[in-house]
Amino acid sequence: MSSQQTHDPASQLRKTALNAVHRKLGAKMVDFGGWDMPVEYSGLIAEHMAVRTGVGVFDVSHMGDILIIGKQALAAVQHISMNDASKLQIGQAHYSALLYPQGTFVDDVIVHKLGENDYLLVINAGTREKDWNWVRQNVSRFNCHPKEVSDYYTQLAIQGPKAVDVMRKLTDVDLDSVKGYWFKYGTVCGIPNTMVARTGYTGEDGFEIYVPSDEPTSERVWNEVMEAGKEFGIIPCGLGARNTLRLESKMALYGHEISDTINVWEADLGRYAKMDKGDFIGRSALEEAKAAGLKRILVGLEMIERGIGRDGYKIVDDAGNQIGEITSGSPAPFLKKNIALAYLPPAMSAIDTVVNVEIRGQKVRAKVVPTPFYKKPKKAVVSG
Amino acid sequence: MAFPADYRYTKEHEWIKVDGDTGTIGITDHAQDSLGDIVFVELPKTGSDVEAHKAFGTVESVKAVSELFSPVSGTVTAVNDDLATAPEKINSDAHGSWMIKVKLKNPAEANSLMSAADYEKFVAEES
Numbered sequence: 452m453s454s455q456q457t458h459d460p461a462s463q464l465r466k467t468a469l470n471a472v473h474r475k476l477g478a479k480m481v482d483f484g485g486w487d488m489p490v491e492y493s494g495l496i497a498e499h500m501a502v503r504t505g506v507g508v509f510d511v512s513h514m515g516d517i518l519i520i521g522k523q524a525l526a527a528v529q530h531i532s533m534n535d536a537s538k539l540q541i542g543q544a545h546y547s548a549l550l551y552p553q554g555t556f557v558d559d560v561i562v563h564k565l566g567e568n569d570y571l572l573v574i575n576a577g578t579r580e581k582d583w584n585w586v587r588q589n590v591s592r593f594n595c596h597p598k599e600v601s602d603y604y605t606q607l608a609i610q611g612p613k614a615v616d617v618m619r620k621l622t623d624v625d626l627d628s629v630k631g632y633w634f635k636y637g638t639v640c641g642i643p644n645t646m647v648a649r650t651g652y653t654g655e656d657g658f659e660i661y662v663p664s665d666e667p668t669s670e671r672v673w674n675e676v677m678e679a680g681k682e683f684g685i686i687p688c689g690l691g692a693r694n695t696l697r698l699e700s701k702m703a704l705y706g707h708e709i710s711d712t713i714n715v716w717e718a719d720l721g722r723y724a725k726m727d728k729g730d731f732i733g734r735s736a737l738e739e740a741k742a743a744g745l746k747r748i749l750v751g752l753e754m755i756e757r758g759i760g761r762d763g764y765k766i767v768d769d770a771g772n773q774i775g776e777i778t779s780g781s782p783a784p785f786l787k788k789n790i791a792l793a794y795l796p797p798a799m800s801a802i803d804t805v806v807n808v809e810i811r812g813q814k815v816r817a818k819v820v821p822t823p824f825y826k827k828p829k830k831a832v833v834s835g
Numbered sequence: 836m837a838f839p840a841d842y843r844y845t846k847e848h849e850w851i852k853v854d855g856d857t858g859t860i861g862i863t864d865h866a867q868d869s870l871g872d873i874v875f876v877e878l879p880k881t882g883s884d885v886e887a888h889k890a891f892g893t894v895e896s897v898k899a900v901s902e903l904f905s906p907v908s909g910t911v912t913a914v915n916d917d918l919a920t921a922p923e924k925i926n927s928d929a930h931g932s933w934m935i936k937v938k939l940k941n942p943a944e945a946n947s948l949m950s951a952a953d954y955e956k957f958v959a960e961e962s
Contacts, residue, residue, distance in 0.1 A: 479871070494926075495897045496872045691871065691898050759875055759895055782874045782897050811893070 484577025521595030550733030654700025
């Protein structure tokens, strides 16, 4: 019934090892930060709902990976990232960011402590080269060795309340012992020493696995995940659902909520900036910025009149003067509301403050609401 | 892909079905497929004028906004209010989900638009 949209092969775009699989599944492909990636397969809403209520799988192999290895690896990581990596235990990960000396963002990252002198930074796809250059330059004075290993791995994210049931069929890792933001190594789909991390970008329980990036292995693992997930209703999910899922959960996206012109306090990510851990790049600027006071802060908005506020739309006062801007806005498929993240002056950031979003020249009312918009339900602890 | 033979089509992916001096307008199945899950439709009021090749409304999916362009000039005589509460009908039946009916200024105007065969070719070349 539906007409297939077959974009040109986009030969200049980079491809993951699963590109042919996505195309065979009839995914709509888009250029995402220079990558030819699936934006949706069966439909964005169905994919979003699968992750909230069941399980979905994403190819996130476009994400970048940087290893920092050596005697002073910890000191190097502490220098280039704002969270306190000295608090990490082996097998633990945390959210952090690489900052410019101005206290603004090079990128946000997940730092994994693989071993005593061994750290893995998972970075964004669109910022791979920039991040790598930044890391390489800034760790050079430490006794450590940075290594760009992005292309070694096919990274799959299996996400949703039933992700654990799917993974249980595929690995010998004791998944119940892997808490959120922890990881273990084990055999996955017959591949030994595979990293299984309880991480994701959906606000839901789930896992990310890192397998060798050759096409036959990548395709085999993808197919085995799909097969194991069949009884739980697993479906492949694209970047469209990934975006709405992370938005409902108020997770930042580089180039939207965070960028080289937005600082940590403005982005409301101050809880991840450990100012007392010792010096790090951006720290002194952050201290000054805090003392000077904020000019804008990231807030959650919910449309109260009919209309959808979207990325880049202006927030205006009653006279039509711009007072802020939406960084990400969309219908929220699970919440069934039109939501947005936006920068507003602190004086306008209190919950229930009503503001105007300018939509095609019209003022449409929205109000400031608590975030995250969506929080995953607490699971009852089952013992035994 | 079956595009009804008795409709005419625009390059912006609207369809029009002409009966006498009335034109019924919607978007094509190709358009709905490109947009994805449709969640919002903004249409003009009955009695307002639309102009050929000019925007008459908006359709939004979860991820995109798209303007609706009128295939012809005329006056809106009816609006499909069902789409305000059930815009997803456009996804399931684009060629049956009309948006507006228009009293045509010039009933011959639609003849210059693409036939189903031409449109099918156009879509194949565009993608």
